[in-house]
Amino acid sequence: MDVKKIIVFTLSAAQSKYEVGRMKKEAEKAGVEVGHYLYNEMGFEFGSQGGKVFLRGEEVNFEDVSGIWFRVAGTKSGKYISARNTLIEICKSKGVFCVNWESYLKWERMDKILQHGVFGLNEIPVVETRVFYKKEDVLNYNFEYPVICKHAFGFQGKSVVKIDNRENLEAYIYSMEEKNLGMYLWQKFLPVGWDLRVVVVGGRAIGGMKRSAKGSEFRSNFSLGGEVEGWKLSEEEKMLAEKTARVCELDYGGIDIMKDKQGNNFILEVNRACQYKGFEKATGINVAKRVVEMLVGDCK
Numbered sequence: 001m002d003v004k005k006i007i008v009f010t011l012s013a014a015q016s017k018y019e020v021g022r023m024k025k026e027a028e029k030a031g032v033e034v035g036h037y038l039y040n041e042m043g044f045e046f047g048s049q050g051g052k053v054f055l056r057g058e059e060v061n062f063e064d065v066s067g068i069w070f071r072v073a074g075t076k077s078g079k080y081i082s083a084r085n086t087l088i089e090i091c092k093s094k095g096v097f098c099v100n101w102e103s104y105l106k107w108e109r110m111d112k113i114l115q116h117g118v119f120g121l122n123e124i125p126v127v128e129t130r131v132f133y134k135k136e137d138v139l140n141y142n143f144e145y146p147v148i149c150k151h152a153f154g155f156q157g158k159s160v161v162k163i164d165n166r167e168n169l170e171a172y173i174y175s176m177e178e179k180n181l182g183m184y185l186w187q188k189f190l191p192v193g194w195d196l197r198v199v200v201v202g203g204r205a206i207g208g209m210k211r212s213a214k215g216s217e218f219r220s221n222f223s224l225g226g227e228v229e230g231w232k233l234s235e236e237e238k239m240l241a242e243k244t245a246r247v248c249e250l251d252y253g254g255i256d257i258m259k260d261k262q263g264n265n266f267i268l269e270v271n272r273a274c275q276y277k278g279f280e281k282a283t284g285i286n287v288a289k290r291v292v293e294m295l296v297g298d299c300k
Helices: 017-029 079-094 101-106 112-121 135-140 166-174 178-183 235-247 277-283 287-297
Strands: 005-010 034-038 042-047 050-055 065-070 147-151 161-163 184-188 194-201 204-212 227-231 252-259 265-271
Touching: 005 017, 005 287, 017 034, 017 277, 017 287, 042 079, 050 079, 065 079, 065 287, 079 101, 112 184, 112 235, 112 265, 135 166, 135 178, 161 166, 178 184, 194 235, 194 277, 194 287, 204 235, 204 277, 227 277, 235 252, 235 265, 277 287
Parallel strands: 005 034, 005 065
Antiparallel strands: 042 050, 147 161, 147 184, 194 204, 194 252, 204 227, 252 265
């Protein structure tokens, strides 16, 4: 039987460069070809006989494809999110596996506010969180300081702010346009200085990484200079990560867990296209190989 290929989509050549590069190396070892395309290299043709997909002007023969992996497709217009989901629908009709297809079709964009709603409805533990749409409601709320404020579409910890007192709160609120307020989450601050990233592949937790904040920085993200090390997952942590992935209908993703001083676990968020450079470095786990195996193994 001819070896089928894997297709990977990114927004740019630089996006997920490490992840795509590692995937190509592991796929080559397994005798599997990886085709790397940008979202803007995709095209469609629709008619009464269904849909055709084109990549760089060539029609895709889905009999040659074992699986498709999508990196972040987000744009302000949402055009590539629509393209991703259109491709998923066509792949479903062809019996071609797309990573996280159920999650992408159910939730086109899964921001942090939506995630917390899903978590709450499925009894997944989260840090006490509020969302406001009027400035007066924020100013009238009796916060316990410090309080964390983060944007619903923030990534790599870049939008996370720690507000230490009422004066800081007022300055932050008055600097913000009220129309944007509803895009922020307000959360209880857990003063532990570290969290866990659990990577799930094929719906199973394959390992854990501890991320610790350095110096005066309270955010523990690897991309912000946080220190990383391998973490042996407890059965409770593993079960919680896998339940969260199952609830969010994820084949692949990063599940972030934080603990309070008593050791209770809370889910911070899920990342449906998580990077894994720091994870592989810290744990020695070959994530790229697992992803390739998932894509080839899930060929229908």
